Amino acid sequence: MPCGRLPVQAQIRLYSSDDQRETSRPTELGATGIECYVLTGQDPSKSEQKSMLPSDPIQVKVKAVLKKRDYGTKYMKNNFITGVRAMNEFCLKPSDLEPLRKIRRRSPHDDTESFTVFLRSDVEAKALEVWGSPEAIFRERKLRKEEEIAYKENLFRNQKLLKEYKEFLGNTKPRLSTSSVFLKGPGKVVMVAICINGLNFFFKLLAWVYTGSASMFSEAIHSLADTCNQALLALGIAQSVRTPDPGHPYGFTNMRYIASLISGVGIFMMGAGLSWYHGIIGLLHPQPIDSLLWAYCILAGSLVSEGATLLVAVNEIRRSARAKGLSFYKYVVQSRDPSTNVVLMEDAAAVLGVVMAASCMGLTSLTGNPLYDSLGSLGVGTLLGAVSAFLIYTNTEALIGRSIQPEQVQRLTEFLESDPAVRAIHDVKATDMGMSKVRFKAEVDFDGRVVTRLYLEKQDIDQVLQEIRQVKTPEDLEAFMLKHGENIIDTLGAEVDRLEKELKVRA
Template identity: 50%
Template sequence: MLRPLCHEAQLLLHQALRSQLRVGVGLQQRKVSHHLCRDCQRQFSTTRKYIKKIQGTWSQTLANLERQLSSSTGSKDGPSEPGSSQPKMAAPAAGAQTPLSSPKSPDGSGDTKSSQSQKVLKVTPRARKKSIDYSYTGNIYILPVRAMNEYLLKPSDLDELPKYSRRSPYETGPKIVVYLRSDVEDLAGRVWGSLDKLNKEKHKLLQGDRYDVFEMRRLIDQHKLRVAAMSEDRPPTDKNYTVREIFLESGTGRVVMSAIFVNALNSLIKLVAWIFTGSHSMFSEVIHSVADTVNQVILAFGLYHSMQKPDSDHPYGFVNLRHISSLISGVGIFCLGSGLSCYHGIQGFLHPEQLGSMYWALGTLAAAFVSEGATLLVAVNQVRKKSRAKNMRFWQYVQGGFDPNVNVVLLEDLAAVVGVGIAAACMGITHYTGNPFADSLGSMLIGGLLGVVATFIITTNTEALVGRSIPQTLKQQISQDLESDRMIRSLHDVKATDMAGQVRFKAEVDFDGREITRAYLYKLDLEQLLAEMRELQKVEDVEGFMLNHGEKIIDLLGEEVDRIEKKLKKTHPQLRHVDLEAL
């Protein structure tokens, strides 16, 4: 036969077999050489060559058909035995000359026995299947709430409609009841007269503010999203805690509130000491404490609002406010704390002044060291507790920025403790040497320390807000857990990002259709299924059989995806959103 690419030549051969046209003439008229592929053009360089080739193929095809028919007929006059596997034959029409029949003689007589013994295969063309209409919308289901909101129907109106149960879109929710949208539209047309009258009534109600459909929908969405998990700091024993109670009970909230109280008290004490001493280093410490207080108030504001429940406008919650408030805090430390400290140190170099009473300064620095050290220990304990929960090292957890609010408090208090030591050392050198430049140098050093801390806070929170990939080891572990499931062949295009402490995992999954079908068959009675298959007689019966079981297999695929996601979140609690897309 010809090469598959030479489609036009194959079509001509098929037409020649049916109508007994001359192949050479047909090829010359249709000019097939322009439609042949390059390989065939090189093989059949001239028209004569490929005409001869096709004629040879034509003769060979006729010879094969003649041999098959002669072997199937058995004998000239003997009828076929019952139960034989001969193909059904049809006698040629009167006056028609078939490729295998003898030509008639001029006087109208022919070989009667030969014409009776030779038969022609009856070819029935297969009906062409219709293409799938992807714009079909008769299979859309809607919830009762949507039916009542969009079509202004009462719950009693929906009682007459057929109900369908579907899987819940939520992990712990029961099955949901849905209606066909076409049924609901027909019902709304009967209730309101027509869909145009329904739209006019909706417009009238919306204009009069008597029935806000969209506000009702928003409230319902909020109610559904209340089942979503709160932040990781929420106490697990009580589901009715308010945001304020969650904030005060969480470890991060306690750390931030204690830091605000301590830094506010230190700011007042250092301000009094600076008034009595006039030290540039003490002024830097005042600015440092004031900046820490303001920044931690911003942290508390962001942490409080990040614990709010998700709503329809913010379906993923407000957890990003933690990183936003920490980022603002870092900018404040850099501009206010570092900038003013360096500026005051430069002023001390340009206009040196003698220090006042050292007793106020040393007493204030000692009190600040104790208080800042206490809040530093609280922050260290909180970071150590959470790093152990994630099986991470202490500084690895800090660098990852998994709890930005605690990190800010930790770094600010660490800088405060180190800054107190720098201020005490520089003020002591100035007191014993009488050189005020040491005190100004201390102010510059404290400003540089605050700049380093602010840069670290800004960098880590910016990366968290932009979205960064999780560690490669964790990503591989999650992928291995997925691939160990029997229903999955392989994973592709795996993406796992850490968005504000919440890991979002996405992968293209090659599901094993045979295993999913096997799981479906495991739930069925195979004997009953076999009996059902034996009753199939028509094409319509086969179609209905396949549609029924195909829909159930797709439902089972959704159940398997839910099972895999639930298992994955249980194994890796840091996962918040898992998106498995069928390849």
């Protein structure tokens, strides 16, 4: 029986005239199956009886089955690859890619032009032609990787050379430098505090040497601790503006919190510890105090200078809190700006410590009892201990990773949920990374129908209908689905980018 030229799987069943035996001979001819039933006889002499039998119609059953793809190495060679990736993975030059077949692909972004890609199989063949063998490509790739690592290790030197090169060419574009950080904002507050506390330490130390007062010694130690801690804060600010590198992709912003945390520990160990020690020694072995006139004058000057630094820190925090829409108290408690917070707390403790030391020294001069002066030293130590505990707690909370304000999380969540392309969102997490940086994470369930409509709005519907009419075989259907399926995924990627941009504006 002629079955045409279609690739078929024929199964012919032979029936004898006496209906007693049946044989079957299947033959594999392709992926599509057709069963043909033909009545035959075994005895030629019984042809007359055969002709008397009713002629049954031939039954044909056709079932189209698309072959299952093997997504192995051979299939991946037919994937597309960009020029930059081809040069990086196969160690090729732009001139090597010129003779290869070029395919223009539509970009998923509306504001970006289409880009050129190559077939991975063509790129691999060209790489073998250039390098000779896969081993040679592997050695070259390894060599380039080692050179890249060496370059990253010398990143600081390379950046410095690049900066000098730009300055030589007269590049006047504004660039963020370490020195500019200390001319405004928290850096300016820290530098002012370092200068004033350094001078206060020098004069308080002279007053303690002249009078031998335990309270004055505590105040000198207090100013020394403030100066050292604020120098540490300046180092943290300088480190926090470093450019992110492959080893630290999110940058060095947390260096401010780390420096503030170490500063709090330093205040506790150096300031509070020495003040308590000296106060206890004064209680156990009281010593007479000499003239306190110069000590009062130095304390008065210290009160004015510490008050001026405190005023600078208060004004900076008020300005930053107003920009964030927060109250002064919330801004300080949440440690939004750790460097300015440390200066604020240290200067507030310094002003209170000066008042406390002056009061205790006044009681000692009036009564002649040196125990009041020792109690003043213990009071200053306790004050420093409270400040250090507050700084350690707030900076530890910031380093662990706290959530942003619930109102802000709710606002971002409502924006995502109200977007037409989003069906639902799950597991929303928003972490305050400090210095006005927020990391927002959410699992988004996109509405595939909306994304598909967005794709169809940009297509010529008549052309799409014409492509559908041309689909005749499973291979045509596969090509049609692959083309438009990939473009729909690109549209989904563009929607993700759009949502990310909107979230950055609202965060």
